[in-house]
Amino acid sequence: MTPPSATISALLACPRCDKTPMATQDNDLYCSGCKVKFPNFAGLPWLFAEPQASWAEWRARWQYALQQLKLSLDRINETLRSTDLYAATRTRLEHRVIAETAHSKDIEALLAPLGLRTDLSGISTYLALRTRLPPDQGLLTYYNNVHRDWCWGDKENAASLALVNDALAEHKPKRMLVLGAGAGRLTYDLHQYHTPDMSIGFDFNPLLVGIAARVSTGERITMREFPIAPKTASDYGIERVLQAPEPANDQLHWMIGDIHRLPFATQQFDTIVTPWLIDIVPEELGSFASRINQLLTDDGCWINFGSLSFHNTHPAAQYSQEECAAIVDASGFLPPHIATRSIPYMDSPSSRHARTEEVIAWAAHKDAHIKRTTRYEALPDWLVRGQSPVPLTQGVRTQTTTTQVHAFLLSLIDGKRSLQDIAKIAAAKQLVPAHEAEATIRNFLIKMADEGRRLGY
Template sequence: MHGPSSGVQVTITEPEHVTDHMTAADTLQDLLACPRCDAPLARAAEAWRCVGCDVDFPLVAGIPWLFAEPNAGLGEWRARLHFSLQKLERERQQLAEALAGKELRPATRARLERLGLATRDHGVRLRELLAPLALGQHSASYETYLALRTRLPPDQGLTTYYSNIHRDWCWGDAENDASFEALAPMLRAAPPKRVLVLGAGAGRLAYDTHRRTPAAITVALDFNPLLAIVADKVARGEIVELYEFPLAPRGDEAVLRQLRAPAPARAGLAFVLADAHRAPFRRGAFDTVVTPWLVDILPERFDLTCARVNALLADGGQWLNFGSLSFHDADPAARYGLEECRAALEESGFGEISVDERELPYLSSPASRHSRRERVVIWSARKARDVKKVPRYQALPEWLVRGNDPVPLGDSFRSQIAATRIHAFLMSMIDGRRSIKDMAKLVVEQRLMTPEEAEPALRSFFTKMYDDSRRGTTY
């Protein structure tokens, strides 16, 4: 396994006349508001406290944890961390099994041994890094977490954007510089004082924006504690060592990287852990809001996102967006194209809209054979007027959050119940003795399928299970 890989060196110009001291009006406390009731927040011992609803929001690794339900949020991320660590241990065991009692080529044995050591060490590093989540003692098995679906969702897991950490703080200088330069003309035309990077990810764009503009305060908001904790540490001048596991490795399958910033950030760069839908800030708190690779992955309609960004901006403030436009809403009407986005911006109180497109490298790791370029959309839009306040975002219905109301039995749930019962019946027939033909007869006897359908359907079902087991896929 190799040590750190040096990326392309980029000359970064520091802004002139930047001070390291913020005025009282530019401190984080003057920007924050409760994500539950919008009341101001006051700093308490190791927490922020809402003066309205008297809820404490803890600090996690020194970062404000400003989710609307802070304890539930901590529990959710602890469960995801626990599952992630169990998944790593499962992978390590599979590597050990592959090594045991087999005639292997020397190169294969060496690769598996390296991966096994790296996987074990990676779990230790993740546990130490995320110790502030107070993982505690969890006794649930890997299979239990799968059954309860307490697992890494495909669009918002603990390590979904793990590659971005290495791009932002190790080998991605060329990509990082290209990303900042895409926004630089708008930032130079209207130098910001109070910047919010909404969905900051691993934090490099927020760091570069703060370093290369005269902003008095730049707030990097993300909901992923792994990304935020790493970004906060390296921005303060620390070196964090984590493994990169390239999808298509050119050499070693696990590369231990040293993650570091070009220089410690000056005063005024702050990290916040919160939900972008309930950004915990006062109305009009910022003169610039940046949304990198965010607007098309949020689960609510783009029109609502526009209204929420409008509320965060002061009069005349600018919204800078950067990234793809690839909406995947269940409603086809909400899968907006660029012209529809422009119309939504205008309807949401924005004017002076400027749009650009350019092709940029994306996640081109020197350790991977995979590399691609993305055509990104960049726009700037200035807040021309306030718009009507939109309802507070609710990720889940009350019956699911509170647990006191009956679970509704709608058509969708009825279909899922029927499918689950069939799935459970098929799984229950696996006993190590029955063949597919034996099972097909039972399916027909239960009148679940016709004789013509049963065997092909079972063969397809078990082919999927077999393929998933070969890929190590369990969800």
């Protein structure tokens, strides 16, 4: 395993204190200010602000993914023990057992070099730094992108590259950073096309970065694809060979870390690309745009590509295209020109499901340097320090009442009472109007049964 080169180390700043340059120590990176080591796994620098705790958390997600796969296999094997299955159903289920078993093994093998182990010792500092992996981002969240990127997605990948190249126009990347690089194809394609002095693909998902790093250097990897709507039984868990058209040179680098605590010194890149990213991150767009501004050189350019489908719960952060342009303009960039184009999206040959998406691309050229930005804090003080009162919000009040009602209704289930008996008691306690009681309790019990089925009880 080789340590990060001097050129790479020179670009970095500690993601914890945001200022100390990083030194190389053995094979790892080291911040002398924080006295923290950032490990290097199989050539991939692990650059989270709290490396130990993020490592433990990704390991927990990996365990969770494996447990889900095991649960699924147990249920299929149990079903296969039944004698009254159609022959075609038996064949399909037997195929699933083979595919899902292979899938678990493939993922285990890919993650093994990362040595993810259980050690939760750093969890309190992890919280104190207000960093936290978003709960909705699992190890396999964007897994199917891997197959589009490195197997069947030539048309989609070419359409994405063409749109980004149109946005780049005369701008020629020399030092490029791709944030949220995922399985890495666009990063690779841009690197091959523009031959910059250096490119970095950056993402927090170790599985995706691990695949990108191996495939882009010429390795062939076999993995299973699980399309949303398989065309035939054998399209489920179909074996795919992932490979790049040709190996990239050694100026293409991959790193694992969180975009909310970026490990880079200011003004290091002339090109930053954010593909399919800005509308899924929880941070407010203005702060994110300011941070991108700080990382760019004075003649730098920010390319944003993908959808603008903001689902933030705060109404002010559900930005339209016009608001995005205004925010970028106010964050030290010239007003961006936004181009739109329809491109195919996830059109797997094994799936009946695909879509055409109207995506956007903008090139925002830096015109002023933003000096200060606030750091994104994933958690409030009362959760991190635990000393100030837990706020009694309207949401908590509503949840309290709902939980009490649920607990009461569940306590009425004793294996003897019928749905009608429970409805009568709920009406007598004035939890529901008498004329709606039976229908309401039926809905409640249906949801409970559905949830039980979903969890495999």
